[in-house]
Amino acid sequence: MSGEANPFESLQSQIDEAAVHLDVGDDVIERLKHPERVLETNLTIERDDGNLERFKAFRSQFNGDRGPYKGGIRYHPQVSRDEVKALSGWMVYKCATVGIPYGGGKGGIIIDPDEYSEAELERVTRAFAKELRPMIGVDRDIPAPDVNTGQREMNWIKDTYETLENTTEPGVITGKNIASGGSEGRVEATGRSTVIAAREAFDYLGKDLEGATVAVQGYGNAGWIAAKLIDEMGATVVAASDSSGGIYNPDGFDPVAAKDHKNETGSIVGYEECETEVTNEDILTMDVDLLIPAALENAIDADLAEEVTADVISEAANGPLTPEADAILEDKDVFVIPDILANAGGVTVSYFEWVQNRQRFHWTEERVNAELEELIVNAFDALVETLEAHDLDNPRTAAYVVAIGRVANAFEEAGSFP
Numbered sequence: 001m002s003g004e005a006n007p008f009e010s011l012q013s014q015i016d017e018a019a020v021h022l023d024v025g026d027d028v029i030e031r032l033k034h035p036e037r038v039l040e041t042n043l044t045i046e047r048d049d050g051n052l053e054r055f056k057a058f059r060s061q062f063n064g065d066r067g068p069y070k071g072g073i074r075y076h077p078q079v080s081r082d083e084v085k086a087l088s089g090w091m092v093y094k095c096a097t098v099g100i101p102y103g104g105g106k107g108g109i110i111i112d113p114d115e116y117s118e119a120e121l122e123r124v125t126r127a128f129a130k131e132l133r134p135m136i137g138v139d140r141d142i143p144a145p146d147v148n149t150g151q152r153e154m155n156w157i158k159d160t161y162e163t164l165e166n167t168t169e170p171g172v173i174t175g176k177n178i179a180s181g182g183s184e185g186r187v188e189a190t191g192r193s194t195v196i197a198a199r200e201a202f203d204y205l206g207k208d209l210e211g212a213t214v215a216v217q218g219y220g221n222a223g224w225i226a227a228k229l230i231d232e233m234g235a236t237v238v239a240a241s242d243s244s245g246g247i248y249n250p251d252g253f254d255p256v257a258a259k260d261h262k263n264e265t266g267s268i269v270g271y272e273e274c275e276t277e278v279t280n281e282d283i284l285t286m287d288v289d290l291l292i293p294a295a296l297e298n299a300i301d302a303d304l305a306e307e308v309t310a311d312v313i314s315e316a317a318n319g320p321l322t323p324e325a326d327a328i329l330e331d332k333d334v335f336v337i338p339d340i341l342a343n344a345g346g347v348t349v350s351y352f353e354w355v356q357n358r359q360r361f362h363w364t365e366e367r368v369n370a371e372l373e374e375l376i377v378n379a380f381d382a383l384v385e386t387l388e389a390h391d392l393d394n395p396r397t398a399a400y401v402v403a404i405g406r407v408a409n410a411f412e413e414a415g416s417f418p
């Protein structure tokens with residue numbers, strides 16, 4: 001977590017903003033602002049040099065009213081209990097926004113994966129999977145990738161779970177590689193929904209995506225795929241950054257070649273098509289039509305928000321704006337597609353993966369992408385309908401109005417259990 005804002009408090013204020021537009025009791029809203037439970041655990045593994053090292057890890061199960069808890073696992077030095085709580089809450093409202101039958105969860109380990117060998121990371125991951133085993137399950141809680149985790153870690157968790165449970169249950173985790181039961185299109189899904197949502201927003205605002213300029217903060221799974229796909233849609237990616245710095249070419253550059261450069265050198269910085277190096281702040285305040293923050297929370301605070309010049313922001317990252325920044329951008333008429341819709345492609349295709357695992361069946365990539373497209377477009381339409389029906393200015397508030405309504409409805413319909 002970067003910056004000063006506490007993401008859990010940001011989540012709660014986003015819920016409060018929407019709650020005033022809903023006919024849901026304060027007691028129910030209060031329930032929807034806190035996780036049901038949080039596991040805090042310590043993982044001790046043997047380093048390659050024979051010494052032991054301890055890592056703190058978390059799994060937050062925020063709300064299960066609409067289905068099993070669902071959400072990724074993050075490896076990062078700045079993981080914290082409150083960050084994991086916030087991320088798990090955003091999962092609840094994300095799944096409700098796109099209408100998939102899940103609640104929300106999220107996990108994380110306080111670790112910088114760059115400092116450890118692959119064998120050490122496998123031991124840490126398997127130790128975490130052992131701790132998670134009693135609380136996860138195909139109908140209970142289904143983890144997935146997030147920052148610094150991917151197919152490799154998901155495969156290890158699946159294998160540990162199945163070994164300890166003496167079963168084969170690939171649907172206990174999503175984001176696996178294809179051979180281990182993964183879905184076509186999952187790797188691309190987060191970036192794909194980010195650009196589908198952006199395309200819909202441009203259409204809604206009467207703006208042309210063809211030739212529109214784009215800046216992307218963060219060039220990992222979500223960011224680089226968004227850059228590649230928006231380029232394929234006819235927009236021009238002029239700037240991008242990763243944790244080492246940023247690159248800029250006013251005429252645009254090839255996002256795939258920039259990714260190749262990152263794969264070869266560890267960073268996009270130095271990519272030859274972009275002679276100009278820029279800071280992350282430059283990227284976020286650049287005069288572009290579309291800004292895609294795809295790194296971490298709190299990337300844009302109030303001060304930076306004053307400087308933002310993009311017309312549309314599509315939030316690939318979770319929680320990239322502080323609440324103060326959100327309010328400033330609303331005043332400036334920047335159309336912000338909230339994370340709980342823009343990046344919902346990841347969990348949506350995770351849902352498709354889980355469905356395929358349960359069916360013991362494999363969908364084509366065409367089918368995955370077509371079903372994803374339909375769900376994201378429908379969710380965008382519901383957001384716009386709510387925005388207009390409630391005369392709201394902030395698309396995030398509209399998304400929360402839709403999502404909280406659905407979660408509260410599921411809770412109230414379930415009745416009370418003594």
Ligand SMILES: NC(=O)C1=CN([C@@H]2O[C@H](COP(=O)(O)OP(=O)(O)OC[C@H]3O[C@@H](n4cnc5c(N)ncnc54)[C@H](O)[C@@H]3O)[C@@H](O)[C@H]2O)C=CC1
Nearest residue numbers: 146147148190218219220221222242243295317318343346
């Ligand atoms: N992987 C997924 O399926 C999903 C990811 N997300 C969100 O997308 C965001 C990015 O996640 P991934 O792409 O999966 O992670 P990743 O680990 O693949 O990539 C993260 C990228 O952000 C960059 N970065 C980190 N700090 C930065 C900084 N201060 N400035 C600029 N770049 C910085 C890193 O260098 C890296 O390029 C996170 O907020 C995550 O929660 C959301 C939905 C699903």
Ligand SMILES: O=C(O)CCC(=O)C(=O)O
Nearest residue numbers: 071072144146346347350
């Ligand atoms: O694929 C999933 O289940 C969750 C992805 C995730 O962690 C997110 O959407 O933030």
